[in-house]
Amino acid sequence: xxxxxxxxxxxxxxxxxxxxxxxxxxxxxxxxxxxxxxxxxxxxxxxxxxxxxxxxxxxxxxxxxxxxxxxxxxxxxxxxxxxxxxxxxxxxxxxxxxxxxxxxxxxxxxxxxxxxxxxxxxxxxxxxxxxxxxxxxxxxxxxxxxxxxxxxxxxxxxxxxxxxxxxxxxxxxxxxxxxxxxxxxxxxxxxxxxxxxxxxxxxxxxxxxxxxxxxxxxxxxxxxxxxxxxxxxxxxxxxxxxxxxxxxxxxxxxxxxxxxxxxxxxxxxxxxxxxxxxxxxxxxxxxxxxxxxxxxxxxxxxxxxxxxxxxxxxxxxxxxxxxxxxxxxxxxxxxxxxxxxxxxxxxxxxxxxxxxxxxxx
Numbered sequence: 077x078x079x080x081x082x083x084x085x086x087x088x089x090x091x092x093x094x095x096x097x098x099x100x101x102x103x104x105x106x107x108x109x110x111x112x113x114x115x116x117x118x119x120x121x122x123x124x125x126x127x128x129x130x131x132x133x134x135x136x137x138x139x140x141x142x143x144x145x146x147x148x149x150x151x152x153x154x155x156x157x158x159x160x161x162x163x164x165x166x167x168x169x170x171x172x173x174x175x176x177x178x179x180x181x182x183x184x185x186x187x188x189x190x191x192x193x194x195x196x197x198x199x200x201x202x203x204x205x206x207x208x209x210x211x212x213x214x215x216x217x218x219x220x221x222x223x224x225x226x227x228x229x230x231x232x233x234x235x236x237x238x239x240x241x242x243x244x245x246x247x248x249x250x251x252x253x254x255x256x257x258x259x260x261x262x263x264x265x266x267x268x269x270x271x272x273x274x275x276x277x278x279x280x281x282x283x284x285x286x287x288x289x290x291x292x293x294x295x296x297x298x299x300x301x302x303x304x305x306x307x308x309x310x311x312x313x314x315x316x317x318x319x320x321x322x323x324x325x326x327x328x329x330x331x332x333x334x335x336x337x338x339x340x341x342x343x344x345x346x347x348x349x350x351x352x353x354x355x356x357x358x359x360x361x362x363x364x365x366x367x368x369x370x371x372x373x374x375x376x377x378x379x380x381x382x383x384x385x386x387x388x389x390x391x392x393x394x395x396x397x398x399x400x401x402x403x404x405x406x407x408x409x410x411x412x413x414x415x416x417x418x419x420x421x422x423x424x425x426x427x428x429x430x431x432x433x434x435x436x437x
Contacts, residue, residue: 077286079293081209082301083229089319090209090297092290096236102172103195103232107168109133111158113181115141115173118199123237125170125197135161142176143335146215148224154184167227168193168231170403174247175208179222182213186228196233200243201251201280202339205258205292210300211315216335220229220395221327235289248278249376250340253322255288255370256346258295258325260364261318264412266291267371274374314407318415321407322347325430328392332385339390344377345434352433354408356425358416383435386427 079090091099105203114122122136124254137157139145168396169192171181178196185194198208214225240281242249252270259266269276269288276284326346330337351368354360369379394402 077080077290079297080257081229081233081297083211085229085431088230088232090233090236090293092204092237092286092293093131094236094238096234097124097197097239098128098194099232099234100128100220101127101129101196101232104129104132104168104170107132107162107166108136109122109167110170111135111137111161111163111167111184112170112172113137113139113154113184114171115139115145115177118173118177120173121197121199125172130151130220133161134374135163139173139177142174143216143221143330145173146176146180148215148217150180151187151215154180155188158184158188161337163188163192165189167191168195170195170197170252171208172197173203174198175206178208180215180227182211182228182230183215183225185228186213193230194228194230194388196230197239198235199239200232201240201289203250204233205251205289206254206319208235208294209296210319212258216331220331220392221335223395233294237280237286237289245278246338246376248280250289250338252278252374252375253340253344253377255292255349256375257319257321257343258292259348260368260409260412261321261407261415262295262413263291263300265366266295267412270375278375283415296342299381314415314417316334317407317417321409321415322350324404324406325349325389326392328389329381329385331392334386334389344372344379345381348372348379349430349433350406350408353406353418353421354410354416356429357418357421358408358410359394360409360411364412370427379434381430381434386430390423390426391429 077092092262142408169185171178196208198204211227211229214222217223351365355365403420408418
């Protein structure tokens with residue numbers, strides 16, 4: 077299955093299939109050198125990639141796993157490795173790993189010589205449906221997630237479903253949070269498909285799972301093609317910001333937890349809260365709000381959080397990338413497939429929704 081992403085630099089393909097990694101050679105056409113940025117637990121995959129480089133000069137850069145790899149220190153080390161390898165604008169960076177690894181590798185490519193080509197090889201569900209598509213790259217700071225970054229679209233994305241076979245079940249479930257998010261904001265068929273057989277929805281060998289991944293990628297492809305740099309949203313005319321549904325609180329929870337909580341787990345909590353906020357402000361149907369909790373919990377994702385955390389979380393949300401000045405800006409939901417921007421909501425309403433949706437659950 078191939079999803080075409082129309083982009084400012086020209087279209088690129090997301091190949092979703094078992095054996096998609098074999099397309100790496102074709103994705104590197106014209107490059108003299110290759111740098112493979114790979115998370116440490118997946119170092120063996122870099123050896124497979126080297127075999128596909130067709131004799132190009134190759135540098136393997138291993139980075140810490142998960143969010144520990146998205147730091148300024150790791151970024152600087154990657155730059156040093158590219159300098160030592162004599163990397164030029166004719167060369168290509170390949171990112172292999174979960175969403176954190178591809179975020180980092182994409183930012184390395186975006187910033188080296190003001191931008192070199194990038195190929196993404198996501199190895200997690202989250203990476204395939206979210207981080208690898210759409211050109212957002214970046215690293216974290218202690219103050220918050222993805223505060224430093226750039227838009228830099230890949231040359232190609234190779235989503236090899238076979239690379240998910242050894243993924244822990246908890247990682248598969250975590251990635252499904254982003255899939256379900258796409259169902260709520262744009263494609264309700266995703267919700268019906270997942271609800272139809274929850275165990276099959278998380279079985280990486282099943283046709284249902286492959287269709288869910290493909291549908292989620294297609295949602296993101298449509299959204300980013302219309303609004304790459306997240307500039308067009310206003311009221312109920314929502315562009316790329318729709319993809320941030322549940323993320324404002326979710327990112328704050330991730331930062332508070334020192335990134336020890338999986339991204340999908342935090343976003344699940346954020347969506348449950350945002351559904352309650354949307355019910356109060358936008359009139360979201362109570363059944364749709366309840367569907368958030370039922371479906372996410374049914375998949376094995378968390379739907380509650382620490383009641384004592386609210387003051388710190390509210391403070392951290394002010395640093396969210398969607399905020400404008402001192403004004404908090406949220407992505408809400410008026411109905412299935414109907415995202416709406418909520419500007420400057422009342423703090424007491426947000427806190428009440430937090431306690432009702434997450435603490436008393």
